Amino acid sequence: MDKKQNWNSSLGFILASAGSAIGLGAIWKFPYIAGQYGGGAFLLEFVLFTLIIGLPLLMTEFSIGQTGGTYSTAIFGKLTSNKIMNGIGYLGNITAFILYSFYSVIGGWIIIFIGYYLLGSVGLIKEDIGFFPYMTASPWLSLLGQFLFIAVTGHIVSSGIENGIEKASKVMMPLLLLLFMIIVVRSLTLDGAMAGVKYFLVPRFEDLSGEGTLYAMGQSFFALSLGTTGMITYASYTKEETNIFSSAGWIVMMNLLVSVLAGLAIFPAASALGIKAEAGPGLLFIVLPQLFSKLTFGTGFYILFLILFLFAALTSSISLLELNLSNVIKGREDKRRSAALWLSFAVFIAGIPAALSFGVLNKVKFGAGTIFDNMDFMVTNIMMPLGVLLTTLFAGYVMKPEQLQRVMPKGFHFWYALIRYVLPVVIIIVFISQLMG
Numbered sequence: 001m002d003k004k005q006n007w008n009s010s011l012g013f014i015l016a017s018a019g020s021a022i023g024l025g026a027i028w029k030f031p032y033i034a035g036q037y038g039g040g041a042f043l044l045e046f047v048l049f050t051l052i053i054g055l056p057l058l059m060t061e062f063s064i065g066q067t068g069g070t071y072s073t074a075i076f077g078k079l080t081s082n083k084i085m086n087g088i089g090y091l092g093n094i095t096a097f098i099l100y101s102f103y104s105v106i107g108g109w110i111i112i113f114i115g116y117y118l119l120g121s122v123g124l125i126k127e128d129i130g131f132f133p134y135m136t137a138s139p140w141l142s143l144l145g146q147f148l149f150i151a152v153t154g155h156i157v158s159s160g161i162e163n164g165i166e167k168a169s170k171v172m173m174p175l176l177l178l179l180f181m182i183i184v185v186r187s188l189t190l191d192g193a194m195a196g197v198k199y200f201l202v203p204r205f206e207d208l209s210g211e212g213t214l215y216a217m218g219q220s221f222f223a224l225s226l227g228t229t230g231m232i233t234y235a236s237y238t239k240e241e242t243n244i245f246s247s248a249g250w251i252v253m254m255n256l257l258v259s260v261l262a263g264l265a266i267f268p269a270a271s272a273l274g275i276k277a278e279a280g281p282g283l284l285f286i287v288l289p290q291l292f293s294k295l296t297f298g299t300g301f302y303i304l305f306l307i308l309f310l311f312a313a314l315t316s317s318i319s320l321l322e323l324n325l326s327n328v329i330k331g332r333e334d335k336r337r338s339a340a341l342w343l344s345f346a347v348f349i350a351g352i353p354a355a356l357s358f359g360v361l362n363k364v365k366f367g368a369g370t371i372f373d374n375m376d377f378m379v380t381n382i383m384m385p386l387g388v389l390l391t392t393l394f395a396g397y398v399m400k401p402e403q404l405q406r407v408m409p410k411g412f413h414f415w416y417a418l419i420r421y422v423l424p425v426v427i428i429i430v431f432i433s434q435l436m437g
């Protein structure tokens with residue numbers, strides 16, 4: 001594979017993988033799942049899973065990627081000369097494909113919201129708090145948003161991802177953090193905010209459940225893009241001298257920070273405004289317009305927020321598409337454009353039922369809830385943990401320790417013991433305890 005993509009610099013790799021991690025997972029999904037599974041208790045479990053499993057696993061995926069240096073359906077076999085191992089790569093690719101198909105629905109909502117507020121069709125934000133149900137009830141608006149989100153992602157990926165993302169990230173990410181801080185302050189100073197702060201930060205242990213624990217573990221994988229081979233793919237584009245060890249720590253911290261900021265923006269405001277924390281996937285889209293309407297120049301700030309939010313979602317969807325695409329083109333860069341086009345088309349079709357789950361198909365419920373909920377449940381709580389489990393077993397028992405040691409220079413034996421003995425055991429226990437309720 002001579003013509004493969006490469007990052008221009010180590011910073012390019014860090015920004016791109018942080019971009020892949022930080023997205024809808026931390027900003028949109030984390031608050032609504034935390035709201036459904038007990039607030040503080042969920043936060044605590046999420047932080048523990050992120051540090052104990054997420055961090056070592058991220059380092060492991062990075063080292064697999066950097067050492068193997070090829071696309072993810074070939075890399076596991078290449079590292080061990082055992083082709084069967086490539087099954088882990090195929091599983092990751094299928095997971096990523098399904099994930100992208102419903103991810104694009106939420107990305108689409110952001111685009112529709114931007115359009116709506118830009119056109120200002122109904123005037124000030126204050127009066128528009130009913131727009132979310134209107135948008136989700138309309139099949140055409142939902143599908144239009146999803147289509148546009150996929151089209152923009154496809155366009156960026158088809159021109160090659162290393163150019164542009166790096167430059168844009170340097171401005172957009174810090175701006176997003178800054179804007180988050182502003183809204184956190186506003187949220188915390190609303191009358192009645194304290195109840196929300198307590199709900200989010202103080203764990204009530206009676207809220208712990210096998211199901212909640214599974215969701216917390218799944219969320220920690222989702223938010224770090226683990227178990228899909230996405231991080232393996234990005235690391236395979238690095239050169240030897242890139243320090244993936246410190247990159248992993250940095251990405252984990254950023255991701256935790258954004259999740260906590262999102263929670264601190266949403267829960268206090270929700271309690272002050274009398275919106276239920278259990279509102280589900282619409283939580284952020286219902287709470288934030290009302291919160292922004294309480295800021296001076298609220299509409300302007302809200303539009304800016306939506307644009308930054310969209311950017312964060314796009315840097316994640318780009319990684320989802322890129323990982324599938326790299327396995328289709330297998331280094332033949334001249335195929336990039338056509339592969340981006342037909343993969344995007346396939347994802348759009350696969351995502352239609354998810355897009356309609358909030359409107360015309362909202363009565364169709366089984367298992368975890370709507371069609372959307374079930375796709376999400378299958379990916380986040382079953383396929384990703386399975387991918388993570390297989391990856392950690394692969395690294396701990398199939399790869400040679402020297403292959404990992406090169407990229408985990410500090411405290412290697414500690415990481416290696418975690419990967420071999422702690423990670424697989426914890427994941428299996430969480431699965432079993434969920435089955436027992």
Ligand code: PHE
Nearest residue numbers: 021023024025223225230316
């Ligand atoms: N981590 C991304 C987010 O939180 C989602 C993602 C998962 C991206 C898996 C790539 C691979 O938005």
